[in-house]
Amino acid sequence: xxxxxxxxxxxxxxxxxxxxxxxxxxxxxxxxxxxxxxxxxxxxxxxxxxxxxxxxxxxxxxxxxxxxxxxxxxxxxxxxxxxxxxxxxxxxxxxxxxxxxxxxxxxxxxxxxxxxxxxxxxxxxxxxxxxxxxxxxxxxxxxxxxxxxxxxxxxxxxxxxxxxxxxxxxxxxxxxxxxxxxxxxxxxxxxxxxxxxxxxxxxxxxxxxxxxxxxxxxxxxxxxxxxxxxxxxxxxxxxxxxxxxxxxxxxxxxxxxxxx
Amino acid sequence: xxxxxxxxxxxxxxxxxxxxxxxxxxxxxxxxxxxxxxxxxxxxxxxxxxxxxxxxxxxxxxxxxxxxxxxxxxxxxxxxxxxxxxxxxxxxxxxxxxxxxxxxxxxxxxxxxxxxxxxxxxxxxxxxxxxxxxxxxxxxxxxxxxxxxxxxxxxxxxxxxxxxxxxxxxxxxxxxxxxxxxxxxxxxxxxxxxxxxxxxxxxxxxxxxxxxxxxxxxxxxxxxxxxxxxxxxxxxxxxxxxxxxxxxxxxxxxxxxxxx
DNA sequence: TCTCAAGTATAACGTAACGTTAGGGTCAAG
DNA sequence: CTTGACCCTAACGTTACGTTATACTTGAGA
Numbered sequence: 001x002x003x004x005x006x007x008x009x010x011x012x013x014x015x016x017x018x019x020x021x022x023x024x025x026x027x028x029x030x031x032x033x034x035x036x037x038x039x040x041x042x043x044x045x046x047x048x049x050x051x052x053x054x055x056x057x058x059x060x061x062x063x064x065x066x067x068x069x070x071x072x073x074x075x076x077x078x079x080x081x082x083x084x085x086x087x088x089x090x091x092x093x094x095x096x097x098x099x100x101x102x103x104x105x106x107x108x109x110x111x112x113x114x115x116x117x118x119x120x121x122x123x124x125x126x127x128x129x130x131x132x133x134x135x136x137x138x139x140x141x142x143x144x145x146x147x148x149x150x151x152x153x154x155x156x157x158x159x160x161x162x163x164x165x166x167x168x169x170x171x172x173x174x175x176x177x178x179x180x181x182x183x184x185x186x187x188x189x190x191x192x193x194x195x196x197x198x199x200x201x202x203x204x205x206x207x208x209x210x211x212x213x214x215x216x217x218x219x220x221x222x223x224x225x226x227x228x229x230x231x232x233x234x235x236x237x238x239x240x241x242x243x244x245x246x247x248x249x250x251x252x253x254x255x256x257x258x259x260x
Numbered sequence: 261x262x263x264x265x266x267x268x269x270x271x272x273x274x275x276x277x278x279x280x281x282x283x284x285x286x287x288x289x290x291x292x293x294x295x296x297x298x299x300x301x302x303x304x305x306x307x308x309x310x311x312x313x314x315x316x317x318x319x320x321x322x323x324x325x326x327x328x329x330x331x332x333x334x335x336x337x338x339x340x341x342x343x344x345x346x347x348x349x350x351x352x353x354x355x356x357x358x359x360x361x362x363x364x365x366x367x368x369x370x371x372x373x374x375x376x377x378x379x380x381x382x383x384x385x386x387x388x389x390x391x392x393x394x395x396x397x398x399x400x401x402x403x404x405x406x407x408x409x410x411x412x413x414x415x416x417x418x419x420x421x422x423x424x425x426x427x428x429x430x431x432x433x434x435x436x437x438x439x440x441x442x443x444x445x446x447x448x449x450x451x452x453x454x455x456x457x458x459x460x461x462x463x464x465x466x467x468x469x470x471x472x473x474x475x476x477x478x479x480x481x482x483x484x485x486x487x488x489x490x491x492x493x494x495x496x497x498x499x500x501x502x503x504x505x506x507x508x509x510x511x512x513x514x515x516x517x518x519x520x
Numbered sequence: 521t522c523t524c525a526a527g528t529a530t531a532a533c534g535t536a537a538c539g540t541t542a543g544g545g546t547c548a549a550g
Numbered sequence: 551c552t553t554g555a556c557c558c559t560a561a562c563g564t565t566a567c568g569t570t571a572t573a574c575t576t577g578a579g580a
Contacts, residue, residue: 010556024558025538040546041558058361066537081376084369091362095355101318102351109344116341270527280528285567300575301529326566 215257475517
């Protein structure tokens with residue numbers, strides 16, 4: 001009934017995808033011993049050898065040494081079925097470990113991206129100021145919210161980031177130029193409008209298409225410079241910058257966003 | 261700003277999880293060269309070395325040779341970010357290949373299980389009869405439906421299979437003993453009832469809790485011995501078995517299942 | 521200040537799992 | 551009976567470290 005087909009080394013080699021040398025080797029170390037009765041010294045393999053070889057190859061792909069494989073195959077109650085169960089288990093473990101690696105790589109990538117975007121945003125501002133600002137923000141928001149902020153940062157393409165930075169720089173410069181003017185000055189309010197629109201744009205990118213910045217949020221933004229040190233950090237843009245910007249923003253909120 | 265912390269070999273070893281020897285080796289083959297200015301000959305690593313080492317380890321876990329890793333790390337446009345992208349890609353490929361292996365193992369397992377259950381069911385029946393029966397069934401149902409049948413067979417635990425076989429054998433024997441009796445004979449009908457209940461039990465296991473065998477199905481079962489050869493195969497249980505069983509089943513269906 | 525265990529270095533041999541010649545039989549087709 | 555495609559054994563080469571062996575440094579404690 002069984003065809004009992006036999007295979008030469010090269011046939012097995014092609015069929016299973018291992019080198020002839022490997023078959024020699026496995027014969028040599030008595031891991032897989034073919035029949036050799038044909039008295040010409042040739043190795044002859046049959047179906048059962050092929051199955052065994054497949055088992056070996058799976059374990060090998062999982063980085064077991066040949067000695068380990070030998071004992072795995074010789075293990076108690078090691079019929080083909082329990083072999084397969086064992087292998088499935090090991091394969092699942094391996095898959096898990098790879099999933100972990102993928103995850104770790106992804107975490108590293110988002111960290112890197114966030115760092116890069118942070119660099120784009122604050123690269124032109126003196127380091128010690130950025131650092132001091134960072135610690136103050138951490139105190140204000142708690143470190144978990146900072147984590148979230150960084151995660152958000154990581155979402156952006158660098159191009160978009162550059163554009164935002166450009167607009168933002170322009171606005172800051174314009175603000176700085178108008179220090180001394182009154183808040184209701186049309187030019188100042190025009191700049192402030194631009195600022196509000198930029199904030200809106202950012203909010204949309206971060207929170208989804210139609211998430212506008214509310215008047216409360218904009219007022220809170222204006223007041224976020226709520227202590228002397230924070231205020232001083234803003235002076236980087238110019239003497240009296242913080243007060244000027246805050247005033248303009250509050251005025252804008254009252255006039256255009258119906259703030260109290 | 262950068263702490264620029266430095267690490268000794270054993271510190272790196274513990275931190276990253278490689279042997280000191282490995283660090284020596286990587287230094288030797290110029291894959292990862294630490295600073296050694298401290299004029300005592302000691303190796304000193306910093307943050308950037310750690311990152312590089314991590315990259316190496318990921319590639320190593322993916323079975324790249326150190327030479328391959330060297331060129332991967334030196335490849336064009338190989339900043340950390342594109343490294344990570346490359347690695348993620350390779351990791352995904354690897355995960356796919358493992359998924360394939362798992363799949364192949366599972367297929368082998370179900371085949372094996374089906375074969376074993378088949379053996380339980382038909383092990384005591386002469387091989388050539390089973391074979392002939394198999395080919396006739398294949399003609400009747402088409403080879404795809406046979407595949408399905410085997411898949412169903414694979415679902416069962418061997419214990420359940422043994423029990424079913426036992427009951428089935430008993431019923432067949434009882435049927436054989438009553439060959440010659442009329443179909444309406446209460447004993448014959450009692451056996452037939454047992455048979456119908458067994459078929460029902462099997463149907464429930466296969467198709468879910470409350471799937472009863474309909475009268476049409478039972479009639480079809482009775483008539484499945486629809487040619488001379490098939491009929492002869494059934495004679496294995498006794499002279500005239502096929503006709504006797506079919507008659508009893510049809511009678512049962514008419515009486516108890518409202519068959520036409 | 522000396523001491524000594526713990527850490528570091530180089531150097532060199534060992535190993536696993538084959539790859540790669542080298543040198544020589546076997547077989548089937550023409 | 552040749553010839554080309556296979557097959558064999560034997561033995562050295564290779565990769566990526568593990569494992570001694572021998573010797574220098576270092577930092578905490580007697």
